[in-house]
Amino acid sequence: MAKAKKSQVVKYNKWGYIFLIPFVLVYLIFQLIPLFTTIYNSFFENYRQGIVQVGPNFVGFQNFVTIFTNGDIPTYFSNTMIMWILGFVPQILISLLLGAWFSDTRLRLKCASFFKTVIYMPNLIMASAFAMLFFTLFSDIGPVNSLMIQMGLISQPYKFLSHTISARGLVAFMNCLMWFGNTTILLMAGMLGIDSALFEAAQVDGATSTQVFFKITLPLLRPILLYVLITSLIGGLQMFDVPQILTNGDGSPMRTSMTLIMYLNKHLYSKNFGLAGALSVFLFIITGILSLIVFKFTTQEEK
């Protein structure tokens, strides 16, 4: 009997592995193998000169040295971070406020689910379509400029994409607009997970809603907040489509809105797999460290 039971378990296990095959295959072909070939490629000089292939010649760490010493990585890394912070700060503040309102049972908000849908909407639009829309809205002869001129606010069209502040600001604003709904939903889920007895006890003790928010909600929300922060940071590091389309791939003005991935994309022109590979490996390491923090943090919570 015991023997039969054991083989039954093995049989079930077999199904588990079979069901895993599609994922593992897809993961291997589209993630793991490219990952290793990227790392491999980053050690080679490998590009196309016109239609003539140069390399691959092994150059060791030359590609890494190049991207760090010519100032590209530091510049584009800081561009990316500045635009991410500009977008993330307002995003998290708005999301906290909305999340608190939506999860507060005392407010009895009407049509809550309607509003939840509405604030999530911008995330459903394709980022490139969204960027195209903003590109048209904020062009030199676009509706925003003509509106402001007609209202008498300015006499000459303001070139939004020719000034560092406004170009970065637009990118940040769009990212904020696209992602605040998503963050709100996440934070709200976290807030609803907090034991309602704590809120009731606080009310009985006469705490104001500000006190409740800062003394109860925020501390208990910390794990979710950290998760939101890190995932948004990883997303921010990979920022591409919005600034790419908005600035036509140039990161104008003076490449101040060029992100790391846009820079990576620049190397596609010459099929420069060596430099692009080195850059990807750098990004992989940074993202890996960030993911590690999330991983550590979430496993600690379980204990």
Next chain:
Amino acid sequence: MKKKLLSALLSVAMVSALLVGCGDSAPAAEAPAADTAAEAETPADDTAAEAPAAEATEWTVSDDGKVLNIYCWNEEFKSRLTDHYPGYEEVDATHGKIGDVDVVWTIVPSDDNAYQNNLDETLLGQADAAADDKIDLFLVEADYALKYVDTPYTVPVTELGVTDADVAEQYQYTKDVVTDSNGQLKGVSWQGCPGVLIYNREAAKEVLGADDADTVQAAVKDWDTFQATAAQMADAGYKMTATANDSFRVFSNNVSTKWVENGAINIDANIKAWVDMSKEMVDAGQTGTADLWSDDWSAGFYPEGKVFCYFGPAWLINFCMAADDASSIAAKGGWGACKGPQGFFWGGTWICGANGTDNASLVADIMKQLTCNADIMTEIVKADDDFVNNQSAMDAMAADASYSSKVFGGINPLPMYVEGVKTIDLSKLTNYDQGCNEEFQKAMKDYFEGNATYEEALDVFYKGVTEKYPELTY
């Protein structure tokens, strides 16, 4: 598994962090080594690139194909073929028929280099492709013609059956563009692209007092006069040109040095002159800084755009200036043309035969009919306002008073083109021109708008060019 991955990842991170730490002392030692390596390689690369061309006696062309594959980036060539090639029948948007040969069009727009990327990949796979998938004919532009012409992927026209006598009437510059380093002609063009200054008649009347070509020419006869007229135009509320980039080609076509000399990026004195003039004009509000082809640029095709002039060749007028839109200036015949400060050309499309084609005689016939047959070419001029690549036909048309252009309000602009085409000199072309021209205009935009000094903008230009062409230095 996950832990192993993570530990591997961490060790990679640690090793790279160590290397970054070493970075300070390492580059000094390594940089010269890298330079010599690059120098040592350059000649090697050159011979590698030339070797196949030199031994390229084995052109594989045959004549038994059932499918003619044509690669191009817009509808222009297709409409020329449809309208003027005898025996071409249109099947649908991307298919046609010539006799019993199916014509398949692969039209990929040039934006973001998509056309060339696609063409590169297909040409690289040409040898292994199935007979019906092999490229037979593809189009190139002057900016990057050498990239394809100077390789074994393009077949000399003589191999296809187009003789020197056939192309005798073509303008010499159109042949210079597609002649490879061994002196073999590898493409032909049906059009010439001498440019003229296209001016807004209404603005000319208002500011200069008359709209005839002589008056306007006197006001734009050289760049100093051009700038003085720009000031007058600005006072009257007109921009001289839609953007600073409009005049770029006029300057860049009259350079005395190449973009790349001995592997190093080189800024010609005339290019610098463009920068200085444009900076002054932008600062004075006489021109804008938008990109060519942007909405801000094409706003001047309409009366409300208030732009005095554009620089362009025949195709700009008949293809791009919104002549089919009733509210545009072109539809009302509101443009005039004069020679402008300097002669220049813009664009042009060359037909190249791909090595490995299996429709050699058909490709040759298309080349002959469209670029050597004087009757068909005259027809193209009349139907499409194009400037064709046939000296005697154009001379005859230029003298013909009965021919006139609708967009130019009934004048015959051909004498101007014929005069312009003689001054075109394409000896300073390199296969880096496209990237250099694009990056330079982009970078200078920041200088014109006051976001950077000239030197800073130049740095961005160098950066952009070396990203595109890693082999170059500056």
